[in-house]
Amino acid sequence: MHPVIKLVAQRLALGLLLLFAASVLIFIGTQILPGDVAQSILGQSATPQSLANLRAELGLDVPAPVRYFNWLAGIMHGDLGKALTNGQDIATAMGKRLGNTLFLASCAAVIAVPAAILLGLIAVRYQGRWPDRVISTITLATVSVPEFLLGYIAVYFLSVQLRWFPSLATVYDGMTFGEKLYAVSMPVLVLVLVVLGHMMRMTRAAILNVMQSAYVETAELKGLRKFTIIARHAFPNAIAPVVNVVMINLAYLVVGVVVVEVVFVYPGMGQYLVDHVSKRDVPVVQACGLVFAAVYIGLNLVADVVSILANPRLRHPK
């Protein structure tokens, strides 16, 4: 068997194992959270009897390991359970939210990833000169400013002063694609600014590292243009670190955008999770955690596999 297939298969198996371990951690984590759902649902009207009844109804009186395996079995069948607070099917409710989050993340990624790589290439091409300095300074600034502040600054200028974009990113069914794009333009802008800097700086560093290699000197002594050297000889050898940082940022776009969603009141996964954490709705929190873990592990798995495929020594063994 080709060693790459073996390596990739190993990574996939490892990813599944990791996801399983994550599910255990999520379950344990939600069990040791303080507070009690029954108590918070019933609130002031709780009596010992009504609490016990509600707990039995919600299945909270069964031992934890049994509940874990019931939960896991449900997930295997695509059943994420029902929300404790309103009895809705979690898979359905979350599906819509996840769709919104993925839409926002994809919009940001489609802009940020190519822009980051291109700016990284340009910064290397003009290393130490003004284009590099301008790019590096601005991206350092956007990385350093907290994202919510970036959001409010953007709202102040672009929505309040210039009135170009809506400050609330409200999306609902029945909007056309164009209307949706316009609605999310502000959070997309903020997310692009947040992830662009990190990816661009890592791209720049990874390529600069490769630029020290003897084969880059060879290319220079071939009389190639600087940009050709960077794009053709340096970049292919910097793919592995670049892909890794890109994937971490994509994962952030899905998993870590809760603050930006709150700022722009966007109906995504982050808001959904935060709402239900405050209501002690454990099944929803567990389901969200598991989806986030899957996204994170999945994207990092992609990064690993791309790194393996980008290595000619592994792709073409002796």
Add this chain to the structure above:
Amino acid sequence: MSSSLLEVRDLKIEATAYPPGEAPRDITIVEGVSFKVEKGKVLGLIGESGAGKSTIGLSSMAYGRGGVRITGGEVFVNGNDILKAGPAGLRALRGHEVTYVAQSAAAAFNPAKKLMEQVIETTLHHGLMTRAEAEERAVSLFARLGLPKPESIGNRYPHQVSGGQLQRVMTAMALCPKPDLVVFDEPTTALDVTTQIEVLAAIKEAIADTGVAALYITHDLAVVAQVADHILVLQGGQMIEYGTIDHIINSPSEPYTQALVSVRSINHHEKSGGAPVLSVRDVTARYRGTKFDVLKNITLDLPEAQTLAIVGESGSGKSTLARVITGLLPPSSGEITFDGRVLPADFEARTRDDLREVQMIYQMADVAMNPRQTVGTIIGRPLEFYFGLRGDAKKQRVQELLDEIEMGEGYIHRYPAELSGGQKQRVCIARALAAKPKVIICDEVTSALDPLVADGILKLLLDLQKRENVAYLFITHDLATVRAIADSIAVMYQGRVVRYGGKTEVLSPPFDDYTDLLLSSVPEMELGWLERTIANRKMAAAGN
């Protein structure tokens, strides 16, 4: 204007130095260098490290490596002063009129691209041929350079071919755009001696066939004697002597050139007999997790106060043998005895005194020392560790050791970065001696040094052997070093000892096939050696 293909006039090259703890300052690397290369001729640039050979070679492409700047003089290629050419002019020159072959082809090829893609890149980039024509030319060059499967080797990636093959592919890459001049920068230095002779012959033939002119940069006079028409001897960035190859090799006028030609002034008389202090008994070893024996049934004796040289090419297992003896790699069978008793296989099971008796000196003195410790600390450490010396007693002993390696008191507070390559290796020797060992394993200790410096180190090692009665296990691929220093020799090939005995015996015929190949591949400093050797081999092959 100039009618020569390459004419360099009064070249001056500078760089900025950043000495530790001081302000940066400009230093002159090359000054007052002038020479010409005519069409189809080969000029050898020769000198030790720091002589500025590579820097001068690259100036023919108007290229300064690192922060190096060409600050004076003129460089004409085909009559144009390339130092006045702009970026576009330089791009047209590089890879078209002048091409470059680097020392380490393994590093000079892009690991992510197929060889063919890289070989024909300049030819296509400069619009000299169509892709099909360029590929055809590349294949014919591969064939001419004696590469296996010339039609398909271009589809391989750099890591899929051997170092010697890669160096030939790089030569093909340089010749593909039909340049007027090729700069060869130590193209065979990183190769094993039996590979070097093949690559050298291939390069020489390719130069003759294509009529290209060349600058051949090397520190090895015996190598350049085989390929050059003229030689320029450099020292410290200055021209020492310029002349025809015959003049330089057979009747050099400058003392420095004479020293280079007659390096190896050591006359060591072979000792024999004597009780073995260290013995290797039927050792077989492999690395963990592998199924391949790197060492197979090795049996050797190292007599007291003598030198046993282990000779072999890369991959022959000589350094692994050192790891087995020091206990870093326990053997899968066999044993190591010291002074008649068996040493534990794993160094962790050995007593501190066992460890003290066998010390090591390495090829790369720089990386074998902590750069943040002074010479005094480095040499003092084993004194503390093995003998518990402190304070004045330690300081006095460090001073004695420094005297032994012919370095004065002034060095005690210096850091490794403030020492020359030869001095660093001397400090490593002093550190090994500090333990008062009976055996020192020297792993390629002179390979990274210039010949004259290496000569000094070997003399020092022989002196110390007389005074301290220490035995050396001397691992090297360099047969000239072996001749200079050994009492007995073991020739290793693919994990086995193929020849073992006293020096004279091992180096005298009749030879086994491998030793014969190894010995006959070492370049000799005489004109026509390469042709003779190749012709002899062809005759021998035809005879079989």
